[in-house]
Amino acid sequence: MTWAPAIELDDVHKSFGTTSIIQGVSLAVGTGERHAIIGPNGAGKSTLFNLVSGRLTPTAGRIRLKQRDITGLPPYRINRLGLSRSFQITNMFHRMSVVENVRCALYFAMGYGYAFWRLCPRLRDVHDAADALLERLQLSARRDVPAGLLSYAEQRALEIGMTVAGGADVLLMDEPTAGMSRSETERAVALIHELSENKTLVMVEHDMQVVFDLATQISVLCYGRLIATGTPAQIKADPEVKAAYLGVEAD
Amino acid sequence: MDTAFFFLFNGIVYGLLLFMLSSGLTLIFSMMGVLNFAHASFYMLGAYFAYQISTHIGFWPALIFAPLIVGCLGAVIERYGLRTVHRHGHVAELLFTFGLALLIEEIVILIWGRNPMPYSVPSELDFALFEIAGNSYSAYKIFMMLVSISMLLFLYGIIARTRIGMIIQAALTHPETVDTLGHNVSRVFMLVFGVGTGLAGLAGVIGGNAFVTEPGMARALGTIVFVVIIVGGLGSLTGAFVASLLLGVIQTTAVAVDVSLADLVATVGITTSAADANDLMHKTLSQVAPILPYLFMVLMLISRPRGLFGTRDA
Amino acid sequence: MNHGLRLLSVIAVLTLVAVLAAVPHVVSSGFTLSLLNQIGIGVVFALSYNMLLGQSGLLSFGHAVYFGLGGFTALHVLHTITGGDLPLPVPLLPLVGGVMGLVCALALGWVSTRRAGTIFAMITLGVAELVAASSNIIQGYFGGEEGISGDRMSGPVLFGLTMGPQQDVYYVIVVWMLLSAGLMYLITETPLGRMANAVRDNPERAAFVGYNPRTIRFMMFALSGFFAGIAGGLFAINYEIITAEAVGINVSASVLMMAYIGGIGYFFGPVIGAVIYTLLSTVLSAYTEAWMFYFGVFFLIVVLYAPNGISGVLAAHTPVLRAHLMHRLMPAYATALLPTLVLLLGAILLVEINYHLSISGNYDSEMSILGVGFDAASWWPTLAGLAALVVGGALLWRTLPYVGLAWSEVRAELAGEAAP
Numbered sequence: 001m002t003w004a005p006a007i008e009l010d011d012v013h014k015s016f017g018t019t020s021i022i023q024g025v026s027l028a029v030g031t032g033e034r035h036a037i038i039g040p041n042g043a044g045k046s047t048l049f050n051l052v053s054g055r056l057t058p059t060a061g062r063i064r065l066k067q068r069d070i071t072g073l074p075p076y077r078i079n080r081l082g083l084s085r086s087f088q089i090t091n092m093f094h095r096m097s098v099v100e101n102v103r104c105a106l107y108f109a110m111g112y113g114y115a116f117w118r119l120c121p122r123l124r125d126v127h128d129a130a131d132a133l134l135e136r137l138q139l140s141a142r143r144d145v146p147a148g149l150l151s152y153a154e155q156r157a158l159e160i161g162m163t164v165a166g167g168a169d170v171l172l173m174d175e176p177t178a179g180m181s182r183s184e185t186e187r188a189v190a191l192i193h194e195l196s197e198n199k200t201l202v203m204v205e206h207d208m209q210v211v212f213d214l215a216t217q218i219s220v221l222c223y224g225r226l227i228a229t230g231t232p233a234q235i236k237a238d239p240e241v242k243a244a245y246l247g248v249e250a251d
Numbered sequence: 252m253d254t255a256f257f258f259l260f261n262g263i264v265y266g267l268l269l270f271m272l273s274s275g276l277t278l279i280f281s282m283m284g285v286l287n288f289a290h291a292s293f294y295m296l297g298a299y300f301a302y303q304i305s306t307h308i309g310f311w312p313a314l315i316f317a318p319l320i321v322g323c324l325g326a327v328i329e330r331y332g333l334r335t336v337h338r339h340g341h342v343a344e345l346l347f348t349f350g351l352a353l354l355i356e357e358i359v360i361l362i363w364g365r366n367p368m369p370y371s372v373p374s375e376l377d378f379a380l381f382e383i384a385g386n387s388y389s390a391y392k393i394f395m396m397l398v399s400i401s402m403l404l405f406l407y408g409i410i411a412r413t414r415i416g417m418i419i420q421a422a423l424t425h426p427e428t429v430d431t432l433g434h435n436v437s438r439v440f441m442l443v444f445g446v447g448t449g450l451a452g453l454a455g456v457i458g459g460n461a462f463v464t465e466p467g468m469a470r471a472l473g474t475i476v477f478v479v480i481i482v483g484g485l486g487s488l489t490g491a492f493v494a495s496l497l498l499g500v501i502q503t504t505a506v507a508v509d510v511s512l513a514d515l516v517a518t519v520g521i522t523t524s525a526a527d528a529n530d531l532m533h534k535t536l537s538q539v540a541p542i543l544p545y546l547f548m549v550l551m552l553i554s555r556p557r558g559l560f561g562t563r564d565a
Numbered sequence: 566m567n568h569g570l571r572l573l574s575v576i577a578v579l580t581l582v583a584v585l586a587a588v589p590h591v592v593s594s595g596f597t598l599s600l601l602n603q604i605g606i607g608v609v610f611a612l613s614y615n616m617l618l619g620q621s622g623l624l625s626f627g628h629a630v631y632f633g634l635g636g637f638t639a640l641h642v643l644h645t646i647t648g649g650d651l652p653l654p655v656p657l658l659p660l661v662g663g664v665m666g667l668v669c670a671l672a673l674g675w676v677s678t679r680r681a682g683t684i685f686a687m688i689t690l691g692v693a694e695l696v697a698a699s700s701n702i703i704q705g706y707f708g709g710e711e712g713i714s715g716d717r718m719s720g721p722v723l724f725g726l727t728m729g730p731q732q733d734v735y736y737v738i739v740v741w742m743l744l745s746a747g748l749m750y751l752i753t754e755t756p757l758g759r760m761a762n763a764v765r766d767n768p769e770r771a772a773f774v775g776y777n778p779r780t781i782r783f784m785m786f787a788l789s790g791f792f793a794g795i796a797g798g799l800f801a802i803n804y805e806i807i808t809a810e811a812v813g814i815n816v817s818a819s820v821l822m823m824a825y826i827g828g829i830g831y832f833f834g835p836v837i838g839a840v841i842y843t844l845l846s847t848v849l850s851a852y853t854e855a856w857m858f859y860f861g862v863f864f865l866i867v868v869l870y871a872p873n874g875i876s877g878v879l880a881a882h883t884p885v886l887r888a889h890l891m892h893r894l895m896p897a898y899a900t901a902l903l904p905t906l907v908l909l910l911g912a913i914l915l916v917e918i919n920y921h922l923s924i925s926g927n928y929d930s931e932m933s934i935l936g937v938g939f940d941a942a943s944w945w946p947t948l949a950g951l952a953a954l955v956v957g958g959a960l961l962w963r964t965l966p967y968v969g970l971a972w973s974e975v976r977a978e979l980a981g982e983a984a985p
Contacts, residue, residue, distance in 0.1 A: 053773065075772040085773055093766040104763045107756040108775030114784055116757035123756075166774060286683045332869065339872045341683055342624050346825065349626075350865040353818065357858035361916065364923040470814070474694045477687050485684070539702055545695035552676055552688060 005067065006031045006170050006200035007052060007083075012061035014047055021047045023224040024061070029217070031066075031169075034201040036211045039221035040244075045204040046088060048221065049174050052202075053085045054078040065170065080108070084168035088175045088204075090155045094148030098139055098158060101147050102130040102165055109166035129165075137161045137191070153184040157191065164195045171196055173203040177210050189213050220244070257386040258504045264392050264461075266499025267399035271454035272472070273479040273491040274406065275447030281486045282419065282443045284341055285333065288348035291473030292355040293448040297321045297455025298464045299363060302370035310373035314398075317456045322449025329444035334437065352469065359466050367465040395457045402453060406446075415439060475502075478548045484561020493559055498544055505540035585739045589732035598731050599803075600847060605738040606799045607839035609745045611823040612832075613792035618821070619829030620753060621785045622765030623678075624686045627693025628793055628820050633812030634669050634696070635662030635794025637706060639801035643715035654723035656737045659798030666794015667787055674786035678779060681768065685782075693817055700809035712808030715801070728802070738799050745792050750832055752788060761785045819846075822864050828874025837875050855920045859913075890975050897964075897971035904960035911953025918946055 007029040014022040021044045029035045037045050050056040052063055054075040063071045070078050093101050106126050112118060120126070134140045137157045142150060147158060160176055176192060177185045189210055192201070205211050211218060212232050219229040220241050228238045235241055276290045297317050304313035328351065336343040371377075372391045379387035410416040418439055459468070479498055483490030551558065592598060610632055617623040639662040645651045646658075653661075677688045700707040707713070717728040726733040752758045760781050764771045768778040801807055810816065819842065827838025842860075849856040871878055885891055914934060921932045922942065931940055939946050 055769075074777070075769075076775055076777045079773055079775045087770075091767060091770050093763045093770065095766050096762060100759065104759060104771075105774045107760065112756040114757050114760075114776075114780060116752055116755045116784065116788065118756065119751065119754050120756060120759055121754060162770075162774070280683075284683075286687065332865075335869050336872075342618075342622070342686075343868060343872055345624060345683060345686055346821075347865065347868050349818075349821075350861060350868055354858070354861040354865060357855070357861050360923070361855065361858060361919045362923060474690060478691055481684075481687055481691065542695055542698040542702065545691050545698060548688075548691045549676055549695060552679065556679055 004031045005029065006033070006065070007202065008064040008067075009048075009052070010062040010064070012048075012051060012063060013059045014044075014051055014056060015059050021224055022051065022058075025221070025224070025226050027219060027226060027229065029200060029202055031200055032198065033217050034196060034215050035203070035217045035219065036215035037202065037204050037219050037221055038206075038208075038211055042223075043221040044224045045221055046174060049085065049172050049202075049204060053083065053172055079166070079168070082168045083170045083172065084163045084166055085172035086159050086163040086174060086176060088178060090152075090159050092147045092155065092158060092162065094146065096147060097144050098147050098150065099130055099134060099143040101158060102133055102161060103127070105162040105165035106130060109168075133161055133165055136195070153180055153188075156180065156184075156188060160188070160191060160195065164199075168199075170200045171202070173201065175204055175206060177205065177207055185210060254386065256383065257388075258507060259500060260388065261392070262500030262503040263496060264396050264499075265503055266496035267396060267403075268454050268458050269472075269476060269479055269499050270492055270495035271399050271402065272451050272476045273483070273495050274403065274488060275450040276476060277480055277483075277486060277488055277491045278419065278443055279447045280480070283333075283440050285344045285348065286477075287444075287447070288345060288473070289352035289355060289469075290348075290448070290451055291469040291476055292352045293321050293325060293451040294455040294458070294472060295359060295464075295466075295469040296324070296355065297452030298370065298459025298468065299359060299368065299455075300452070301456040301459060302368045302464055305370070305373075314453075314456055318449045318453035321452025321455070322445045325448025325452075326441050326445030328448075329441050333444070334440075352473070356466055356469060363466075365466055367463050368459075370460045370464040372460045391461060395461060398453070398457050402450065406450070415442065419443065475544055478544045480558075481548050482551050482558055484558030487558070487560040490558055490560030498547070501543055501547070502540065505543055506537045508536040582743065585743075586736075589735055595731060598735055600843065602731070602735055602738050602803050603847065604840055604843045605735075605742040606796050606803060607820075607823060607843050608836050609742050609799065610793060610796035610820050611827065611835035611839040611842075612746055612749050613789045613796060614820045614824045615829055615832075615835045616749060616752070616761075616785055616789035616792070618824055619832075619834070620758065620765065621761040621782055623681060623782060623786070624821075625677075625689040625817070626686055626814070626821070627677075627689035627696070627817050628789075629814070629816035630673065630693050630696045630812050631666040631670050631790040631793035632797040632800070632816065632820070633807070633809075635659075635666040635797030636801040636807045636811055637713060637797075638662060638665035638794075639798040640713045640715045640805075640807055641706075643717065643719070643801065644713075646720040647716050652721050654721045654726075655717050655719065655728050655802060656723050656726055656740075658802055659737075659741050659795045662798025662801065663791045663795040666797060667791035669794075670787045670790020674783055674790065678782040678786050681778070681782060690814075693812070693814060697809070697813050700812060707809045707812075710808075712806055714806040717802050717805055734803055737802060741795060741799055745795055746836075749792060753832060757781065757784055822860070826864060826867050826874055828876030828878075828880075830873045831876040831880065834874050834876035841875070853917065853920070855916050858916060858920075884979055885975055888979055890978060893975050893978075894968075894971050897968045901961065901964045901968050904957045904964055906957070907953050908957030908961055911950045911955075911957055914946060914950035915954065918950065 005028045007027070009025050009027045012022055012025045013020070025048065037048065039045055047056065051058050052065075054070065054073050054077070057072050061071075062069055065078065065081055065083055068081065070081065070083075073081075093104060096104070103120070103126050106129055107113070107120075107123075110123075110126055110129065112123065112126070131140070131143075134143055137160070139154060139157060139161070142154060147155065150158060156176065160173070163171055163173065173192065177188045180188060185207065192203075192214060201214075203214070205214075215232060217229065218232055218235040220227050220235065220238075222244050227244060228235060228241050230238070272290060272294055276287055279285060279287050279290075300317040300320055301310070301313040304316055332347060332351070333344060336347045372389075376389075376391040376394050378390050380390040380393055381388055410419055462468070475498065479494045480491055482498070483492070483494030588601065589598065592601075610628075614625070614628050617625050617628070639658045642651065642653070642661045643655065643658060646653055646655065673692050677685060677692060680688065701709075717734070726737065728734060728737070760771060760776050763774075764776070764778045764781045771778050771781070797807075797811070800811070823838035823842040824835040825838065826841060827836060828834030845856060845860055849859070853859075867874060873880070882891070882894075885894065917932070917934055931938065933939070
């Protein structure tokens with residue numbers, strides 16, 4: 001397979017008022033890569049995600065998804081082009097059941113769109129796909145529980161499930177293991193590994209163990225600029241990274 | 252030209268009155284995220300209280316006491332009503348103030364009946380101060396103008412100089428920071444609600460006798476005030492000020508202009524049949540005056556949804 | 566498990582249809598029948614409103630616009646039918662109202678649904694005021710003070726319904742009500758209906774699964790306008806007259822309160838609200854001028870203490886009933902009942918005395934409540950009212966904790982049963 005970019009950022013800037021959060025980030029994520037973005041708090045990692053997913057519009061620069069310019073497109077258009085994201089703070093339809101949450105993540109992707117002439121209980125394909133996904137998430141037993149009543153780890157699993165449900169081939173995950181215990185984290189990493197098979201994954205993560213377990217590429221963001229990009233081994237060896245980030249962590 | 256000035260004057264007096272309501276509404280909305288549907292109801296209460304007080308001890312004490320009573324009532328309602336529904340979200344809060352508006356109207360009918368009150372301009376101010384080109388300028392209108400301007404300057408002083416003012420300013424520019432202000436935030440809410448409603452009450456005291464004091468007065472003004480804050484831009488005091496004056500002038504001027512769309516078209520040489528006096532072309536501007544604010548609002552929403560001075564995407 | 570449930574609901578629907586069909590043969594009173602007609606119209610209107618508030622989280626203060634415009638158009642078309650220019654059977658007229666409601670909701674909804682939340686509410690209010698104020702200006706369409714009236718006994722006869730007797734109107738309303746309620750229920754089961762819930766709960770997430778929240782809101786708004794227009798068409802047939810009040814804020818406020826009091830969280834909640842509202846507005850208004858006041862207080866109590874409405878309160882009791890634990894709540898309820906009644910009596914006495922005095926003045930201060938006649942201007946009734954209010958209030962304040970205690974015990978027991 002020849003290398004093709006899934007996401008390209010071209011000198012992207014973002015400022016809020018006079019505060020500049022992202023100061024000229026250029027980055028190319030190859031198709032099929034598992035790319036982690038790391039950096040100290042306040043480096044602009046979440047802002048970067050919000051820019052790529054269309055939640056925010058860049059002040060300057062271009063963003064391309066699979067070589068198509070998506071700068072300034074609304075989130076739902078970007079999603080339809082094959083990009084899906086999860087949120088740092090769990091962000092589901094709290095009052096709906098678990099299975100209904102997954103189905104809601106499927107309707108558009110399976111071609112039902114805004115239909116008000118088709119009955120959901122009859123959409124066998126959506127049901128089967130949702131059930132299969134719940135099985136993989138190990139949430140089948142909890143399918144009829146309102147999503148808001150799930151345990152934290154279960155909510156995170158559902159969040160990941162809803163992100164991959166629509167079949168997007170580019171996934172953004174914002175701290176998918178934040179706040180989890182060691183064993184929960186291990187299970188989540190295995191799940192992400194499994195569900196992101198043959199897909200492009202970009203994740204923001206604080207947990208270095210998770211980063212080195214999952215990522216094939218790592219970028220380091222510091223005060224709105226990328227200071228390094230490379231394989232985990234390269235990043236570990238990079239002196240600038242050590243100084244700016246890993247060194248601090250090690251203390 | 253002098254007549255135009257006369258309408259402009261009346262429009263500004265009315266616009267300043269609108270701003271006394273819309274400024275309070277804007278403050279409450281910016282701080283608490285609550286659109287106080289009952290805001291004009293406090294205006295109405297101000298007028299009725301002032302009428303009641305003035306029949307016993309005169310207009311001047313009413314000018315002081317009625318707004319204070321209204322403000323205290325507002326603070327109590329915030330404490331025991333609004334705060335209870337706060338946890339159910341903004342829609343519940345809006346529904347609460349909506350129900351409150353309905354109830355206040357019914358209570359006013361319950362106590363004072365359905366007929367307008369004989370609440371009149373105090374005799375000390377009931378004369379024409381001066382006359383320009385046959386239009387007399389009443390002393391009371393000038394007084395209204397002075398009261399609103401001084402009250403607004405006072406408010407400006409509080410916002411610009413005091414600690415609470417700083418908090419309010421912060422809330423106006425960065426609404427998300429309100430939550431980080433700490434434990435006294437609910438006290439600030441109560442205060443802002445009390446001051447906002449008190450200001451509306453004061454507007455009622457000076458507006459109730461200049462216009463009319465009857466149970467329908469809250470509804471009539473309430474929606475205009477909403478139009479003002481949408482047109483001006485939500486959360487913007489400057490916007491509320493400009494929009495208040497603009498709508499005040501438009502509304503007072505339009506009722507006096509007897510030009511129809513057909514007349515306008517006729518000036519460019521097209522004559523329309525005068526057969527149907529009912530059709531829209533032959534309505535004079537004074538006849539369509541009541542819909543102008545709403546039309547203005549809808550056009551604004553289509554062309555510039557943020558309003559004149561709004562910066563926020565709601 | 567679904568088959569048993571489906572059979573049960575089919576039986577329930579068939580029973581409902583049979584009962585509704587039998588009503589005119591059993592009930593002969595014209596008053597009851599006209600009450601039922603009003604309820605039927607209210608049900609369609611309130612359910613259409615709940616497509617916005619309950620299902621899409623959109624609080625509208627201008628739903629009467631689509632109801633009223635549907636009604637006006639239906640009556641204008643009825644005129645054409647009466648004139649012999651259109652061979653449309655009158656029972657199909659609500660469809661005309663529905664189409665008008667849909668067209669208006671498409672046009673005005675495009676402006677209104679740009680935003681959600683508070684801004685949406687304000688825009689709907691502004692649009693409603695625009696339409697209401699226009700009704701004074703565009704007299705050809707709205708008919709000025711007299712409104713527009715028509716004669717429903719015209720046009721081709723369908724199924725032998727001449728539309729003369731009131732029961733013909735009743736059947737037309739029942740059929741349209743069942744049809745509309747059924748369709749509205751089915752819409753909740755479609756992808757659009759589900760995503761409307763999703764947008765209500767979390768518009769951002771909905772955008773990240775491919776949906777434009779604004780499109781969802783717009784489509785729900787348009788569909789709800791359609792059903793509101795049907796209700797307007799039914800109104801036109803039932804009363805044969807419509808005035809500009811039908812597009813006014815009062816009607817919009819009524820439908821909002823109907824839906825909310827009934828409970829917006831459940832599909833059939835607004836039905837309860839429509840029944841209660843209609844009963845109160847026709848029956849209670851015959852007894853007291855202050856009915857709007859009582860209704861307003863009731864509404865505020867629901868907003869403050871029962872945000873899920875009456876259906877929410879009922880739903881809270883179903884698990885208790887199912888576990889046969891109602892007897893545990895009853896003593897507490899009974900204890901609270903007496904103070905509540907005393908409080909109510911006192912409040913009603915005071916309100917009625919005040920209304921009597923402020924509205925009929927002092928010319929006629931004789932009045933009666935519950936058959937007891939007295940002079941409203943004398944001091945003792947007011948004192949009695951105040952005393953009842955204070956005593957009832959104080960007692961209620963003391964007894965409410967018992968209700969809370971009984972509930973927490975029952976809840977604990979329910980949780981204990983669910984656990985093993």
